[in-house]
Amino acid sequence: MMLKLAWRNLWRNKKRSGIIWTAMVVGLWSGLFASGIMLGMSDSMVRNAIDRDLGHVQFHLPSFTEDELLTQTIPDAHNVLENLRSKKEVASVTDRILIDAIAASSKTSGVVKLTGLDEIREKEVSTLDRHLINGNWLDDDLKSPAIVGKKLAEKLGLKLKSKLILSFQGFDGSVVYANFKVAGIIQTQSSVFDETHVWVRGNDLRKLTGRDDFTHEIVVKLNKSEQTDSLEKAWTGEFANLKVQSWKTLVPELKLTADLSGMMMSIFMGIILFALLFGVTNTMLMSVLERYREFGILMAVGMKPARLFQLILIETLILALSAGVFGTAFGLLTVHWFGLHGINLALFADGLASFGISSKLYTTIPPDMVWILALMIISTAIISAIYPGWKATRLKPVEAIRSL
Amino acid sequence: MPIISVESVTKIYNGGAVPVQALSGVSFSVEKGEFLSIVGPSGSGKTTLLNIIGGLDQPTSGNVVISGVEVTKVNPGELIDFRLNHIGFVFQAYNLIPVLTAYENVEFIMLLQKRSSKERKERAEFLLEAVGLKDKMHVRPSQLSGGQQQRVAVARALASNPAYVLADEPTANLDSVSAEQLLDLMEVLNHQHDTTFVFSTHDHRVIARAHRVITLRDGRIESDVLQEQKEVTK
Ligand SMILES: Nc1ncnc2c1ncn2[C@@H]1O[C@H](COP(=O)(O)OP(=O)(O)O)[C@@H](O)[C@H]1O
Ligand SMILES: [Mg+2]
Numbered sequence: 001m002m003l004k005l006a007w008r009n010l011w012r013n014k015k016r017s018g019i020i021w022t023a024m025v026v027g028l029w030s031g032l033f034a035s036g037i038m039l040g041m042s043d044s045m046v047r048n049a050i051d052r053d054l055g056h057v058q059f060h061l062p063s064f065t066e067d068e069l070l071t072q073t074i075p076d077a078h079n080v081l082e083n084l085r086s087k088k089e090v091a092s093v094t095d096r097i098l099i100d101a102i103a104a105s106s107k108t109s110g111v112v113k114l115t116g117l118d119e120i121r122e123k124e125v126s127t128l129d130r131h132l133i134n135g136n137w138l139d140d141d142l143k144s145p146a147i148v149g150k151k152l153a154e155k156l157g158l159k160l161k162s163k164l165i166l167s168f169q170g171f172d173g174s175v176v177y178a179n180f181k182v183a184g185i186i187q188t189q190s191s192v193f194d195e196t197h198v199w200v201r202g203n204d205l206r207k208l209t210g211r212d213d214f215t216h217e218i219v220v221k222l223n224k225s226e227q228t229d230s231l232e233k234a235w236t237g238e239f240a241n242l243k244v245q246s247w248k249t250l251v252p253e254l255k256l257t258a259d260l261s262g263m264m265m266s267i268f269m270g271i272i273l274f275a276l277l278f279g280v281t282n283t284m285l286m287s288v289l290e291r292y293r294e295f296g297i298l299m300a301v302g303m304k305p306a307r308l309f310q311l312i313l314i315e316t317l318i319l320a321l322s323a324g325v326f327g328t329a330f331g332l333l334t335v336h337w338f339g340l341h342g343i344n345l346a347l348f349a350d351g352l353a354s355f356g357i358s359s360k361l362y363t364t365i366p367p368d369m370v371w372i373l374a375l376m377i378i379s380t381a382i383i384s385a386i387y388p389g390w391k392a393t394r395l396k397p398v399e400a401i402r403s404l
Numbered sequence: 405m406p407i408i409s410v411e412s413v414t415k416i417y418n419g420g421a422v423p424v425q426a427l428s429g430v431s432f433s434v435e436k437g438e439f440l441s442i443v444g445p446s447g448s449g450k451t452t453l454l455n456i457i458g459g460l461d462q463p464t465s466g467n468v469v470i471s472g473v474e475v476t477k478v479n480p481g482e483l484i485d486f487r488l489n490h491i492g493f494v495f496q497a498y499n500l501i502p503v504l505t506a507y508e509n510v511e512f513i514m515l516l517q518k519r520s521s522k523e524r525k526e527r528a529e530f531l532l533e534a535v536g537l538k539d540k541m542h543v544r545p546s547q548l549s550g551g552q553q554q555r556v557a558v559a560r561a562l563a564s565n566p567a568y569v570l571a572d573e574p575t576a577n578l579d580s581v582s583a584e585q586l587l588d589l590m591e592v593l594n595h596q597h598d599t600t601f602v603f604s605t606h607d608h609r610v611i612a613r614a615h616r617v618i619t620l621r622d623g624r625i626e627s628d629v630l631q632e633q634k635e636v637t638k
Contacts, residue, residue, distance in 0.1 A: 001515050008503035297499060300460055302488025302516050302564070304481070398461050401495060402451075 002307075006314040013287065017319060020283040024276050024323035025330065028377075031272040032331025035265040036338065036363030042261035043364050046247075046254055051127040052188055054247045054254075055219035056228045057235065062243040064216055070099055070171060073214040074242065084220055089231060091223045092124035095215040097202050101168040103148075105156035112152065114166060116202035125221045128186065128199070135160045135184030138201050145183030145201065149194030153185050160185070166198065170209050178208050262366065269373055273380045276320075280381070284316050284388035295392055296400020305393035312389035313382070320381035328373060338363040405472065406433035407567050407600060408457055413466035415452050415623075426452040427463070427623040434568070434602060439594045441614030442604040448620040450604035451572055457602070458570045459487050471567050488516055492561030494571035494603075499557035500545040506532060506556045507541040513563040531559040535589055551582025555589060562593070568600035575610055587613045 010017045050056060059080065064072035074080065077095060084093045097116030102109055119138035123129050129137045138145050146164050148156075158164060162182045170176040180200055188194055206212050222228060232246040248255035288295070295308060342360035415427040426449045434440055442450050455461035456468055459475045468475050471490055478486055487493075500509045510528040519527075532541050535555040537548075545553050554574055561569045571590075575583035587610060593599045603614075611617055612631075619626040 001512070005501070005503065012503060293498060294501060297493075297495060298501070299484065300458070300487065300495075301493050301513060301560070302484055304484050307516075398455050 002311055002314055006311055006318055009287070009291075009311075009315055010319055013290075016283055016286065020279050021319060021323045023279055024320065025327040027272050027276050028269075028324065028327025029331045029334065031269050032328065032365065032373075033334050033338075033363070035268060035369075036331075036335030036365050037343070037361065038268075039261050039265060039365060040339070040361050040363040042257050044361065046258050048189065049251065049254055050225070050247050052131070052193075053126050053128055053219075054250060055125055056222040056225060057220045057232055057244060057246050058250060059218040059220075059235075059239060059242045059244055060216065062241075065243055065245075068098055068100060068216075070169060070209070073216060074218065077215045077218065078213065080218060080239065080242070084218065089222055089224070089227055091221045092121065093218060093220050094118050094121035094125040095202070096122075096217040096219065097205050097214070098216045099168045099205070101166050101198070103152070103156065103198055104165045104167070105158055105162060107157045108155070110152065110155060111196075112166075112198045113196055114168060114205075115197065115199045116205035117199055119201050125219050131186045131188050132184045133187045135182070137184060138199065140183040142181050142183050144178070144180045144204050146180035147184045147186055147199040148182055149197050150185050150187040151191050151195035152198065153182070155195065158182050158185075164198075166200070171211060176208055178204075180204075262369070265365075265369065266372060269376060273376055277380050277384045280316060280320055280384035281387055283319075284312060284385060285391065287315075288312060288388045288392045292395060292400050295395055296397045299395070300397040300401060308392045309389040312392050313385040316385035316388070317381050320384065321378070324374075324377035324381065328370070328377070332365065332370065335363045335365050407436050407471055408434040408602070409467075409469040410453075410457060411467040411469075413453075413456060413463040413468060415449070415456065415461070416464045425623055427456075430466070430620075430623070430625055432618060432625065432628060434600065436567075436600055437594070437598045438600050438602070439591065439613075439615040440600075440602045441611055441617050442602065442620060443606060443611050443617055444604075444620035444626075445606060449623040450606075450620060452623075453620065454570050454572045454602070454604055458491055458493060459483050488513070489564060490567045492564060492566035492569035494554065494557045494561050494569060494574045496573045497550070497553075497577045499560070500553060502545050505542045505544055506537060506548065506559075509545070509556060510560045510563050513560055517564055527563060528559075531562055532556070534562075534593065535559045549582065550578050551585055554578065554582070554586050558586070558589060558593070562599065568602060571601065571603035573604055573606075575605060575607060580609065583607065583610060 059074065061072045061074055074095075081093055081095060084090055095118060099114045099116070101112055101114035103112045103114075117138060123137070132147070133150065135147075136145075138147060142161075146166070148158055148164070152158070156164075160182055164180045164182055165177060166180055167175055167177045186194065186197075186199075202215070206214065222231065228246045228248070232244055232249070235244045298308065299305065339362050342362045345361050410433065411431050413427055413430045414425070417424040417426055430449075430453060442453060444450055452461070456463050457470070459470070459478070462476060470486075473486065475483065475486065500506075501512065504512060507528050510531055511524050514524040514527065529538070529541070532538050535558055537552060537555055537559070540548060540552060545556070548556065557574075558569070558571075561571075575586055578586065590601050590603070591613065594601055603610075605611060614631060616628070616630050618628045
């Protein structure tokens with residue numbers, strides 16, 4: 001009966017109920033859509049970094065992370081690689097040699113991070129090869145091919161097939177000089193990255209140093225990125241002699257970006273709901289004041305104030321929760337749809353790509369956010385009922401009836 | 405024992421700039437089955453008196469005993485239940501909940517009393533038939549005439565099986581034909597079911613129908629007379 005009464009009362013002033021209902025639906029929908037875009041952007045930044053070279057989990061010698069020396073090689077790397085490849089959570093694995101080196105052209109020279117890759121496996125783990133803007137990948141026919149960042153190429157005046165001399169300290173402490181030929185030029189979203197990196201075949205470096213089976217870094221790409229944290233933990237135990245780090249530990253700023261946009265979304269939705277709270281309160285208050293005399297008569301004939309409060313609460317809950325469900329459902333559907341099909345950002349702005357965001361944006365909302373949002377909506381509904389409901393219970397029947 | 409007993413009731417309103425003495429030393433009692441009218445010019449204290457004997461307002465001094473209960477001593481929460489179970493109310497206008505049908509308006513009171521659905525259905529149908537609105541049972545108040553709405557209000561007032569029905573100027577917003585019909589209805593209910601009615605009015609034709617008339621003037625009882633009645637025929 002209370003439900004029936006509440007439901008019909010909401011239809012009494014269709015326009016007023018409709019306006020606040022629509023405002024809630026639109027507010028939640030647009031809030032969710034905007035959050036989906038925001039989270040999609042940060043997700044894309046994180047994903048780009050993971051895809052470019054980071055991978056989900058990396059393995060090093062514990063001491064390597066402090067001093068990047070040639071000698072800090074992973075013991076028994078071959079078996080570690082085989083072991084990881086056999087795991088079902090793992091999508092692909094590759095290894096890298098990392099050396100501080102000096103790159104010199106005929107013109108000038110500069111300090112670089114020299115990376116020795118497995119040219120076949122690297123393509124399964126990272127998207128480095130897809131950032132080539134010129135020339136070919138390291139599986140080129142050239143003898144001793146090297147790939148350089150665009151910025152570095154400009155700095156050293158390198159073109160395709162230009163000669164590049166790389167020098168670094170070998171295992172015995174003596175300096176190794178080696179001739180490479182530029183096979184390709186890479187451009188990523190980060191110009192700093194592009195200015196400081198040179199990639200060659202790992203096996204070419206092994207030949208140069210006279211040791212044929214060493215590596216510094218093992219990079220793992222997982223089937224499911226959500227498993228990153230749990231696997232980081234499990235592998236820390238399993239590979240006790242190695243330092244196991246997820247992308248979150250490796251680049252804390254990246255984790256911060258992801259966390260921050262989650263928090264921003266909560267604050268953002270909180271602000272929207274806070275504004276809606278006043279709207280709903282106001283609507284319900286108007287509806288209570290309009291029915292002052294009616295409530296007076298109800299209390300006169302025997303309805304208790306608590307019942308009246310209950311009625312207002314039910315009315316508010318029906319209004320706010322139905323709008324909440326619709327708004328959230330529409331919002332999530334929109335986010336889901338654009339999560340599958342993407343929004344073509346090139347239509348809006350060319351510049352976005354330079355922030356490390358792909359030109360196609362895929363919106364996303366983490367599932368646990370939905371629960372937080374549901375909780376926020378329910379509390380908004382309840383809070384907005386309190387004042388109008390209290391107001392109704394405070395009325396004096398005698399005065400309310402006289403106020404004709 | 406009288407069902408309503410009013411003993412030296414005084415009411416002073418202190419809300420405004422000057423205190424208003426609405427009732428001064430009013431005493432009378434009402435027996436079961438009476439058909440009593442409280443009359444007097446506007447401002448004479450009729451509404452104030454009805455509110456007090458309806459447990460809606462407290463007297464400044466004096467005593468009101470309803471069905472043996474001293475209502476001036478009942479706490480506000482219990483007073484609501486007391487009103488629900490002992491008193492039926494008919495107000496001047498807009499008595500009904502607009503979103504409920506005539507039937508639901510009558511049923512609502514019994515829902516507050518937590519009566520069984522069978523009981524509610526039987527009594528609501530019986531009462532709506534008694535007030536002559538069986539065919540309008542599932543119609544909302546807005547589709548009823550003023551007179552029909554007041555008849556539904558009477559049915560609602562009786563739904564709780566009250567000791568008596570209080571009606572404050574129930575005919576004030578009605579045309580004379582509807583007013584007559586409402587009085588006919590109340591008289592029949594009074595006659596056939598021994599229902600006690602206390603109603604206020606300043607309409608002479610309505611006053612003529614009462615069996616007993618208490619006249620108020622400036623918050624005092626000016627006269628309290630029994631009137632000779634024509635035979636009521638059904
Ligand atoms: N809430 C109130 N505050 C102050 N004075 C009031 C209030 N209610 C009624 N009065 C005064 O009390 C007197 C009696 O009023 P009322 O009982 O409404 O008379 P009636 O119903 O016969 O017209 C009037 O003078 C009226 O102005
Ligand atoms: Mg009056």
